[in-house]
Amino acid sequence: MLVLTDFHQPASVALAYAATLAQPLGARLLVVHAHRNALLDPELLTVSDSSLSAQARQPAFASLTRGLPVPAVTETIHGSVLATVAAALRRDHPELLVLGRPTDSSTPDELVSTTALDLLRAAPYPMLVVPPTAPAGRAPRRLLLAVDGESFSLGRYASMVRHLFRVLKAEVTILHVSPTPAATPLQTALASVLRIGLTIDLTRLSLARHIVASSPAAGILQAAQPGEFDLVLVIARPRSFLGKRFHHSVTAKLLLHCAVPVLVLPAQA
Template sequence: MKLSLLVLTDFFQPADHALAYADALASTIGAQLVLLHVRRDALLDPEHLSGRVDTLSQEAIDLALASLTREMAAPAVAEVAHGEVAAAVAEALRRHQPALVVLGHRNTDSMPDELVSTAALDILRATPQPMLVVPVGARFAHPQRLLLALDEEQFSLGEHAGLVHHLLDALPAELTVLHVAPNQASAAAGTAAAREALARTGLALDLVTSLRTQSLVHATPGGGILEAVAGGAFDWVVLVARPRSFLGGLFHRSVTAHVLLHSPIPVLVLPAE
């Protein structure tokens, strides 16, 4: 199976950085790239007020995308869509069936989470899909150490399981299962339950060189995950996002959203059924 990565590009620095990261990743795992540029034509689009929407002509966009695809080390094609980003991504997913959507994330640490609107959050609400969110400060290194943060509940990746299996198999990487709880006893018990939940999915079979576990005591799961990655011991943090994470305004209070908005390393989000 030839993996493909769908990469959102808008010619701004966070997207350019994510594209360079995706190109390095695709070259490492033998994947191909699909560059997607979405022209946000709606006059009432709030992003026009932020200055984060390009005003290039169609000809200029076509020339820029052609230049980008030539510069990629991995095989790449590019296409342009119109309208809302989430809807355009949903259509591209249907046609290309990529293993991952890759997109950049600008630094929003100075803003309250509730006020942050990003393409990643919009896409996850509209079309839950395996997604790699690359913060602007992340430098590419072959992902060899993955931190998989899990709660105690069973989960299934459903239709995405095969592609996720293939992606992890292509890396391959050392996997550490992390469980965060407010006290040591519940952290230890939760870690054992989290490891069992992972085993039931079959994702840990023949995918990684070794499987480790880590318990962490912290007042909040999101804060604990960020504490675990702050020391630089991991290349990616992996989150399993359950459907309840995507319910309207509640999403901004979810662990997934908090880590997405503040992680200093790339975040791989795997939507559960």
Template sequence: MPASLLVLTDFFREANGALDYATTLASTLQARLVLLHVRRDSVLDPEMFTGELSNLSKESIALAMSSIALDLPVPVVAEVGHGRVASAVADAVTRHHPALVVLGRSNYDDIPDNLIQTTALELLRLVAYPLLVVPHTVSGLRPLRRVLFAVDGEPFSLGEHAGAVRQLLTAIDAEVTVLYVAPNAVQAEAEEATDQALDTVLRTGLTIDLPLVKARTLADASPARAILDVAQSTDFDLVVVVARPRSFFGNLFHRSITAEILRRSTIPVLVLPAA
């Protein structure tokens, strides 16, 4: 069975942009798409307050899904789930074992940070799976090669997901820059950690046979801000972050570095769950 990408769609502009992006990626990977629409009918859904829920009938959803599948240049499996998105995705993941879960990120500029409960954050809490989040401003035709890999300087493993991530990086012939931000150091001290930060990525085997792997370190009291400043330059097409189990759970998850990058990045973000 070919590799697959699980793509969430609600037929809004953000989801359509993510679908375009995933389609381009699937073509590169020679993968199929698993297109998942979730009928979010729970009154407790955290997205209810944004008004970003589709109220289409079952018939309209079936017609829309069929129309989308016919227009795509890659193999497609279309499914409809029910209830909370994270639960529906968890179910689909157990059945399809995709390489990535892909979803679009809405525009939250006018919503206070303490009210934001994105689908991405809920998925990370429930489904420890590689997650590609595509901002609403990103075109599906944007090239994907220059990768900023942000690390915390500590060793990590991706477990069963390492192979799929390595395949992705190899397929796009990625030019990887490993970035380590030292929050409590001056620049000179931070630069001493360059080799160690690079080594944490090299030891995973993710960059085997890649044409270019560089390292960069910064000293900044706000790692999230520093990562975003670097990522949002014109030098990169994708930012990769490693989320450890301690980042997934707890009442303060929405304040974590991963959550901040997901909310603010203007380029796609690939979140890799550490094993």
């Protein structure tokens, strides 16, 4: 797993959560800090940065990784966050990209630009976004898989999801949201998951759940409560990444506001 860090508290929470998840998976961690040293860097307006010097970064890395239950390698990459992380994903092919969500802000969504949203547009990849209140030390067991009922394919990422379900011995609930009560879309949503084999060999598959809500994002946020679920999985279609209205998409709303960690799975065209 590739874990992005800026040495701030949300990134530390994300690293601890990633380590907890990596342990049953038998995965290793690559902890990456993207250092930007340009005087006029536009990303500094939207992405938090660390002011640590080169001499201070190594002790900071050591402090971050000390006591983790899985092996961790650290690396500093120089340049634009989007470009350097995309290059690292192509080079290392991790199972997941993991990063922390900044502390909640009163800034309107339309004005928010986070590393997660920008990375999803620049390099769609399975991405786990961890809120600052996520508990560490307990692997997720109760998973909520939100689907819209349309056919989809995860391509090469499907095997990773099946492995995750199997190793975690997860209980998976499939969620469909619509503005009106309807049984047929619920069955269609369930069929779309069964069709690609995500739940093969899964012994704890809950029946699909339907929620009536004004929007898909509102329904998912209503269902995804920390006391009921440990992790939310959402399918992000290619159209979610196009144009300036990305911040209005279901994926963006979840990454900004969900109280539990969100695993974004890019659908394949």
